[in-house]
Amino acid sequence: MARSHQLYGRFWREIYDILDEAHKYKNKFIFTKMNNVSGISRAMSQRSSDMDLKCEYIGEVRGGDRGVVFATGTPISNSLVEMYTLQTYLQRNGLREVGLQFFDSWAALYTETITALELAPSGQGYRTRTRVAKFTNLPELLKMYRSFADVKTADMLNLPVPEAKKIVEQLEPTETILELNDQIVERSEKISAGAVEPWEDNMLCVTHDGKMIALDPRCFDSTIPDDSNSKINRCVDNIYKIWSDTAEQRCTQVVFCDMSTPKKMYGDYNPEQDFDVYNDIKRKLIKCGIPEEEIAYVHEAKTDQQKQDIFDRVRNGEVRVFLGSTEKCGAGTNFQNKLIALHHLDTPFRPSDLEQREGRIVRQGNENKEVYLFTYVTKRTFDAYSYQILETKQRFISQINRGDLSVRVAEDIDDATLSFAEIKAITSDNPKIKRKMEIEMRLGQLSDLEKVYRDNRYALQAQIYHAPERINAREVKIKNLQDDIQLRNEHDKDLIRIGKNSYEERKDAGALLIRVVKSGEYVGKTVGFIKGFKIVPQAIKGDTYSIKLIGAGEYDIAISDSDVGTIMRLENGLDDFEFQMRRSQSEKASIEEDLAAAKEQVDKPFEQAEEAEQLRNELAAIDAELDLGKEETPIVMDEDTEAKPIVEILNEDDDEDEAEVA
Numbered sequence: 001m002a003r004s005h006q007l008y009g010r011f012w013r014e015i016y017d018i019l020d021e022a023h024k025y026k027n028k029f030i031f032t033k034m035n036n037v038s039g040i041s042r043a044m045s046q047r048s049s050d051m052d053l054k055c056e057y058i059g060e061v062r063g064g065d066r067g068v069v070f071a072t073g074t075p076i077s078n079s080l081v082e083m084y085t086l087q088t089y090l091q092r093n094g095l096r097e098v099g100l101q102f103f104d105s106w107a108a109l110y111t112e113t114i115t116a117l118e119l120a121p122s123g124q125g126y127r128t129r130t131r132v133a134k135f136t137n138l139p140e141l142l143k144m145y146r147s148f149a150d151v152k153t154a155d156m157l158n159l160p161v162p163e164a165k166k167i168v169e170q171l172e173p174t175e176t177i178l179e180l181n182d183q184i185v186e187r188s189e190k191i192s193a194g195a196v197e198p199w200e201d202n203m204l205c206v207t208h209d210g211k212m213i214a215l216d217p218r219c220f221d222s223t224i225p226d227d228s229n230s231k232i233n234r235c236v237d238n239i240y241k242i243w244s245d246t247a248e249q250r251c252t253q254v255v256f257c258d259m260s261t262p263k264k265m266y267g268d269y270n271p272e273q274d275f276d277v278y279n280d281i282k283r284k285l286i287k288c289g290i291p292e293e294e295i296a297y298v299h300e301a302k303t304d305q306q307k308q309d310i311f312d313r314v315r316n317g318e319v320r321v322f323l324g325s326t327e328k329c330g331a332g333t334n335f336q337n338k339l340i341a342l343h344h345l346d347t348p349f350r351p352s353d354l355e356q357r358e359g360r361i362v363r364q365g366n367e368n369k370e371v372y373l374f375t376y377v378t379k380r381t382f383d384a385y386s387y388q389i390l391e392t393k394q395r396f397i398s399q400i401n402r403g404d405l406s407v408r409v410a411e412d413i414d415d416a417t418l419s420f421a422e423i424k425a426i427t428s429d430n431p432k433i434k435r436k437m438e439i440e441m442r443l444g445q446l447s448d449l450e451k452v453y454r455d456n457r458y459a460l461q462a463q464i465y466h467a468p469e470r471i472n473a474r475e476v477k478i479k480n481l482q483d484d485i486q487l488r489n490e491h492d493k494d495l496i497r498i499g500k501n502s503y504e505e506r507k508d509a510g511a512l513l514i515r516v517v518k519s520g521e522y523v524g525k526t527v528g529f530i531k532g533f534k535i536v537p538q539a540i541k542g543d544t545y546s547i548k549l550i551g552a553g554e555y556d557i558a559i560s561d562s563d564v565g566t567i568m569r570l571e572n573g574l575d576d577f578e579f580q581m582r583r584s585q586s587e588k589a590s591i592e593e594d595l596a597a598a599k600e601q602v603d604k605p606f607e608q609a610e611e612a613e614q615l616r617n618e619l620a621a622i623d624a625e626l627d628l629g630k631e632e633t634p635i636v637m638d639e640d641t642e643a644k645p646i647v648e649i650l651n652e653d654d655d656e657d658e659a660e661v662a
Contacts (some may be wrong), residue, residue, distance in 0.1 A: 022070035023352065025051045028085050032103045034113070040081060040103075055089045065093050065148065073359055074352035075149065081111075083145055090148045098144075110141050162371045164362050169234055173380045174227050180213050180220060181380065207382070212259065214381035215277065215346050219260045222275035231376040232280055235343050238374055239281075239321055240288045242341050250317030251340035251368065255281065256357050258325045259346050262299050266292075277345065278323050285321060298324035311335045326353045329360070336363040341372040347386035354390060432622050439619045446612045453606045460602040467595040474588035480553035481581040484533075487551050488574050491532030496567065498528040498535070510563030517545050517559060526550075530570050549573060 019025070028051075029044035058067040068090055076082050084106050087095055095101045100109065107113075112135075135141070173181070187206050190196050212219040216232055227233070239253055260277040262269075269279040282295050296319045301307035307328075313319040314335040322335070326348055329335075339361040348354050361371050377383040495502040496509040498516065503509035509528075516527050517537040528535040534550040546558045549570065557573045559566040606612075 018069045018071075019051070020071045022072040022086075022089075023074050025089075026082050026085050028052055028088065030081075030085075030103045032107070034104060034107065040107075052089065056092065059092055065091055074355055075151075076352075083141070086149070087144070091144065094144065094147065110137055111135055159364055161362050161364055162366045162368050164358070164371055164373050166373045166375065169231075169238075169374060169376045171229060171231060171234060171376065171378045173378055174217075174229070176217050176224055176227065177213060177378065177381065180217060184210050184213070210382040211346070211386070214378050214383045214386075215257075215259055216280075218275045218280075219277070222273070231345060231378060232277060233284070235345060235374070235376060236281060236284045236288065238341070238343070239285060240290065242372070243290055243320060246340055249340075249367075250320060250338060252314050252317060252320045252322060252335070252338045253341045253343065254314075254329070254335075254339060254360060255321070255323045255343040255345060256326060256348075257323065257345040258327070258348060258353075261325060262297065265300065281323065290321065294318070294320045296322055298322070298328040314338075326357055333360060334363075334365070336361055336366045338367055339371060340368050341374065343374045343376070345376055347383060347390065351390055432625065436619065436622050439615050439622070443612065443615055443619070446608050446615070449608060450606055450612070457602060460598040463598045464595060464602060467591055467598070470591050471588055471595075474584050474591070477553065477584045478581055478588070480551075481577050481584065483552035485577045485581070487532045488577065494529070494531055496528065496530050506564045506567040508563075510566040513547075514545075514559060514561070514563060514566060517547060530567075531574055533574065535570075 025045075025048045027045040028048040030040060032040065034040060055068050059065060061067070070086070070090060075086060084103060087106075088101075092101070095106070100106045184206055187201055188203070191201060191203060191206065209220055216230055217224045218226065235255065239255070242251070242253060257277050260275075262276050262278040263274055264279070266279050266282055269276075269283070278297050278299070282292075282297070285295055286292050296310055296313070298307065298310065301310055310319065310322070311329075311333060314322050315337045317338050322329075342358060342361045344354075344357065348357065358373060361373070375387075377387065495504055496506075497503070498509055498512045501512075503512075513528065513535070516522055520540070522537050523539050524536060526534045526536055530549070532551065536548045536550055538546045538548055538556065544558050546556055547570075549555045549557060555573055557569055559569060
């Protein structure tokens with residue numbers, strides 16, 4: 001007990017800060033002169049500022065970047081700018097040492113900004129806007145990042161988690177959805193043509209309504225009749241089937257939906273007046289035969305203790321169907337014990353949200369060996385576009401997490417706005433949209449292959465350039481070894497000479513040679529001969545004394561503390577000439593073979609070059625046909641009337657309240 005108490009006291013004499021779910025502290029204020037630059041967050045939260053002060057204090061007390069440990073499953077949620085925030089927390093002194101403690105210095109080295117015309121948020125014409133367009137020097141940035149970040153991905157850890165089977169439920173759009181899509185396109189056309197004022201309708205409202213329609217048309221208009229093949233009804237069918245099949249094990253399910261959260265609890269719910277997805281699902285599940293007490297959603301909890309009580313009931317199987325949002329029951333919640341299925345009803349805005357959702361079920365401690373992840377997508381709605389954006393972001397974030405140093409430049413991932421042309425293309429069910437996505441995916445693969453081809457070509461060119469020098473070095477070494485073998489054989493019967501004395505016994509010669517070498521007075525001078533070779537002591541390296549035998553070539557040999565052993569080492573070195581010559585001859589032949597092969601390969605073209613060119617031309621034609629690159633007539637707008645871009649609103653994190661779209 002005394003020892004434990006002593007260790008406890010010793011621990012607290014050192015100051016530590018260990019923080020879990022560190023991604024919640026990314027909204028740290030950034031001091032910068034780069035005003036009005038899209039992609040640089042202006043958010044600031046009190047808890048992030050508080051954490052920054054603690055990290056700075058601990059660094060001062062501990063003397064360096066020590067004493068602070070962050071843990072999170074999603075260190076980069078949406079943009080590489082978040083990496084700078086992590087560096088300021090955990091690598092403050094490191095940034096200062098290389099002169100990058102200020103964001104503007106960091107951004108000048110690792111980002112590129114462009115100023116160009118972009119579609120105004122209202123859809124009326126264009127405006128000049130500066131944004132972070134690219135991230136550069138990624139290998140150097142990753143080396144700094146990895147100096148403090150110990151990143152372990154799921155495939156690295158190989159944890160005992162259940163096997164996840166992903167099921168995508170693709171639903172055909174109803175006539176109602178198609179009619180609403182036509183209205184969305186019509187509204188976009190009016191906005192694009194400047195027929196409505198920004199405060200009456202704008203692309204922010206259009207995009208929000210489009211996402212609501214993709215979830216369920218009744219979210220847009222509660223008077224619309226329920227469709228039997230909607231997302232909600234398909235989800236209810238799957239939930240009930242799994243609930244029935246796992247009744248004996250009392251397995252549980254979780255439904256994630258960030259939009260249309262409950263405005264009222266189930267007892268006060270009136271589907272004709274106050275439609276929301278949560279209560280509609282609960283009503284239908286009860287109608288199917290699931291007891292009301294086995295269905296719960298996180299919004300029923302008003303305090304942390306009430307929320308914990310619900311999680312406990314989910315863990316022990318009392319609640320078998322649990323509904324919640326990413327913010328309220330995503331990161332940091334543990335109710336995986338009996339989870340058998342997860343249902344994605346809507347599309348989250350960030351890759352980290354999707355990862356945190358699925359991390360609730362694909363988790364250690366789950367009793368089930370196999371789990372199911374359901375994703376519900378309505379065709380010809382914003383679902384497909386939203387998941388495409390998520391895929392693009394996640395692909396790049398995965399490269400960062402894996403430490404992929406092959407990419408030097410990458411486009412910014414924190415920008416996903418919708419234009420009128422994109423909305424029209426999404427809702428039109430044009431087969432060219434699918435072809436466009438296929439081409440972009442294949443071009444990405446060909447780009448990787450072309451990079452490998454270029455790297456190999458550069459390596460072959462370097463090999464061809466340096467090969468003559470390497471061959472010549474081997475030829476010189478072979479010639480020297482031939483001469484030295486002859487010299488050794490001619491003086492094979494000579495006595496060992498150290499100074500002016502010759503010795504027949506190894507012991508006597510070795511004892512004197514060790515004293516001479518260790519004295520340090522004869523470095524670089526000839527102190528004797530053995531079989532015709534000069535014996536020249538070398539400067540001590542670490543704890544090692546050595547001599548150099550000099551004939552046509554020069555040969556370094558370390559001496560030992562043994563007098564007999566030292567002389568034997570010299571003799572063994574001389575006897576090794578034949579082996580060294582055979583090895584040099586083999587190396588020369590290998591270099592010549594590689595040189596011939598390199599000359600044959602270096603001029604070969606990239607095999608998929610023609611395919612890549614054809615795909616680029618086809619993609620350009622599709623973009624032109626879909627009108628994705630068309631510029632609209634600029635209209636001068638009052639800056640005060642501009643709406644905020646949807647991506648900035650959707651990506652904002654509210655520190656205190658839940659970031660949900662009601």
